[in-house]
Amino acid sequence: xxxxxxxxxxxxxxxxxxxxxxxxxxxxxxxxxxxxxxxxxxxxxxxxxxxxxxxxxxxxxxxxxxxxxxxxxxxxxxxxxxx
Amino acid sequence: xxxxxxxxxxxxxxxxxxxxxxxxxxxxxxxxxxxxxxxxxxxxxxxxxxxxxxxxxxxxxxxxxxxxxxxxxxxxxxxxxxxxxxxxxxxxxxxxxxxxxxxxxxxxxxxxxxxxxxxxxxxxxxxxxxxxxxxxxxxxxxxxxxxxxxxxxxxxxxxxxxx
Numbered sequence: 079x080x081x082x083x084x085x086x087x088x089x090x091x092x093x094x095x096x097x098x099x100x101x102x103x104x105x106x107x108x109x110x111x112x113x114x115x116x117x118x119x120x121x122x123x124x125x126x127x128x129x130x131x132x133x134x135x136x137x138x139x140x141x142x143x144x145x146x147x148x149x150x151x152x153x154x155x156x157x158x159x160x161x
Numbered sequence: 162x163x164x165x166x167x168x169x170x171x172x173x174x175x176x177x178x179x180x181x182x183x184x185x186x187x188x189x190x191x192x193x194x195x196x197x198x199x200x201x202x203x204x205x206x207x208x209x210x211x212x213x214x215x216x217x218x219x220x221x222x223x224x225x226x227x228x229x230x231x232x233x234x235x236x237x238x239x240x241x242x243x244x245x246x247x248x249x250x251x252x253x254x255x256x257x258x259x260x261x262x263x264x265x266x267x268x269x270x271x272x273x274x275x276x277x278x279x280x281x282x283x284x285x286x287x288x289x290x291x292x293x294x295x296x297x298x299x300x301x302x303x304x305x306x307x308x309x310x311x312x313x314x315x316x317x318x319x320x321x322x323x324x
Contacts, residue, residue: 090294
């Protein structure tokens, strides 16, 4: 597979700023979390998104170097404020 | 200890009120043991004044399935890290008014030291790990996502303020 598609989720203030709670992104196969973030921040995109944004893949915290697979659920996690 | 770890940890994310102390205590009785001589109970409640501003109400949003998994992981990790018998922890989501319980934690242990340490560790870990966000509404009509990053002027939307 040359391209993969991932589901993106935007929580908290990110959902408000992106004006959407979820979306999808097409990426080259073997793309990483960092590649996705770069693509999202790209021209006409979510330029306010921090370069080192916290990300969860399939409901677990992930590293920038985590390799994504087709169908992954990728959540962009703003600073948490539970408690 | 006769109970397995899964029977000694109970965690959940809920839209329902956590204010009923008796209901929470019943769960503690189910998962605890007569070996535990100490019970520590912690509630976090919606406070009126936050960073000098008068809060009128707030809304917690969670990444539901992940929050359930993280809270369960925190509960089990507490059992491994501290000499405690059982852990119960719950977090509210949705709309909360002033004084309502947003988070409830109970720890039973043979002796008090481990219970105090575990309870403190659980709430501090929830605050850094649990994927839950707080949208505060203020008496002056403004609202704000707590912990939101600073933004340049003009990029804000929906009348919200960001620090």
